[in-house]
Every structure is written in C-alpha cells, then in structure tokens.
Amino acid sequence: MTALRPERESGASYGKQQPYEDPAVLGEWYDSASFDPPGAEPSYDTTGADEPWIPPADDETVALRVPDPPRRRSGGESISASDASTASAATGVTPGGRAARRKAAKGRHGRHGGASEPAADPAGPASGGRPLSRVEARRQARARKPGPAVIASRALGEVFITTGVLMLLFVSYQLWWTNVRAHAQADKEASSLQDDWASGKRAPGSFEPGQGFAILHIPKLDVVVPIAEGISNKKVLDRGMVGHYGESPLKTAMPDAKTGNFALAGHRNTHGEPFRYINRLTAGDPIVVETQDKYYVYKMSSILPVTSPSNTSVIDPIPQGSGFTTAGRYITLTTCTPEFTSKYRMIVWGKMTEERPRSKGKPDALVQ
Known part of the structure; x- marks a missing residue:
C-alpha cells in the first residue's frame, strides 16, 4: 500500500507531510539484493524527490482520474508517454489498470482467449453478416441459373460447331481421300491390264460396262490412266478411270475405227481428277491411247472452254465447234x-496423226 504518511512532532498535530520517493525508484531499490551500508551515498536516484507524487486512480471506480506523472529513469530523465507505449509494444504489456489490460486481451484473443473469428464469407450469408433466408437463397439460385436465351444461344453454338466439323470432314474426304482411293484403284486396273496384255488373255473386241480396255497418256500433264467402257460414276469415273462413251444414245467410235470420234469423259476434281488440267493443253500437244496391239497418237487441235451439259453434238463423228x-x-x-x-462442260479435241503397233515400240510422244 502506498499512501501519505504524517510527520510526527512532540505534542503537535499532523505537520508537514513529506512525499514518498518515486515509486519507480523505490521499486528499483526494493528489488536490489542488499541495502546500502551506513554512511554511504544512496545508490538510487533522489532527483526530484521534493516533487509531489500523486497516486494513480483506482481503475475499478468511476471517479475522476489524474494522468500518471512521467516516470524517471535512474539518470533522472523522465519517461514520456510515447516511450511508454513503445516499451509496452515491445514487451507485450498493456499500460493501464486491469480493466484496460482485460479489454486489450479481449480485442487480441477474443472473449475467451481464443483466436479471433474469421471474417464472414460475402458469398454465403446475406449483407450484414446474417445467413440467407430460404427466399433469398432461392432468389440467388434463380439468378445464377441461365435463362432461356442463354440456353438457346449455347445450343445454337453447339449446332454450328458440329456442322462446321462435319463439313470440314466432308471436304477433307472429297478433296483428299477420294483421290487417294481412286489413284490406288486406277493404278491397280492399269497394272492388271498390262499383265493381261503380256499374257495374251485379252483380245480386241467389245467390252462390258466398267471393263478396262486401254490406257490414256497425256505426257504434258503427266497423266497415265486406264480407259474403261461406259461413263458410269460408280463403275468407272469415281474409281479414277476415264470412261468411253460406248452406250446409246451417246455411242462413239473406238480408236481402231477407220473414221469416227473416240469420246472420253473424266473427273476434273476429286476421285483421281485425271482431267483437272486439260485446259492447259495447247495445239500440237500429244494425246496417246495405248491398247493391247497398238498405240494411237493424237495431236490436240482445239478447245471449247464452256458449253452446256446437254450439248451432245461435241461428240458427233464430225464434232461441232471443233473446226473439223x-x-x-x-x-x-x-x-x-x-x-x-458440274454446271458446264469443257471440251478438248484432237486428231489422230499416228497409229503404231506395239511390236515397233513406244511412239516418240512417250519416249521423250
């Protein structure tokens, strides 16, 4: 207990009261292990001993409080409020009474000394920290649910993507795979023809629809393709071969005929596309038809760039528009x-200039 003590005089009432020493200095002195010897200078600081000291107010009351006087260090320097707050922050001790320390502890560790509660999730409870009611939860669920327009747009987008993929696959099939397959079939038919010719299995004469009987050479275009009877897409043209107009009403002559027009049809695009670049032929370019017995050499004479598909006069014995x-x-x-x-047709004509037996070897057009 720290309180004022009266100074006694003989037969006198309470006189002048002397203040106690600075509590900080007294604390240092009481904490020391021994007292100073008699006659020695005191080891504690007595500077400012004459200054009055006011005890701190009781923190548990609601009375007026007087600020604590600045404490003094051993050298007589006063401790300011900022130094005290710095020291309390460094040591973890909150200045003030028990109520202040208790309040600070609640702020740091919660009411019961545990960790402070985490912040509320803004996506969970409603504004204000309260949980969502059923109506609010349903309303938020409906807001997150896509509307009919969004669902329709997504479905339409998926349809477009699927359609685009299917179209890309179809184009790849038409432009690439049909050529691969048709070239393989045409090469197989050409090899089969040459093997049969070498073995003598075939002889000139009439041929069944779809049956190969000759090989067409266009040296300028590097074309070597079998010729089959008929112009059926499935049996002839789509298999990479060229077809001979050999059926009525579009029947034309064979190469060995004394007069006549040997007419052929072929794809310009896809399925082997043997006639893709016939528009590049110029007058005098050779066109050779190879059969089992002979080579028939034609020279390109003229071209009709565009005509109607129904213009069958271009394959007459004396074709119209050819100049013959x-x-x-x-x-x-x-x-x-x-x-x-397949909107229009392109026509190329040629005239025979040489008929050469196979026994004499290849014509010059195929040797060069």
Missing part, C-alpha cells in the same frame, strides 16, 4: 467446269 469439217479419226475429252462444279 470432214470425216476423220478424232478424239474428244469432256469434263466439268468451272472447277469443283
């Missing part, structure tokens, strides 16, 4: 135009 005016031995190549369409 008398009967002769002609060849006609027909294909679709423009590219990747």
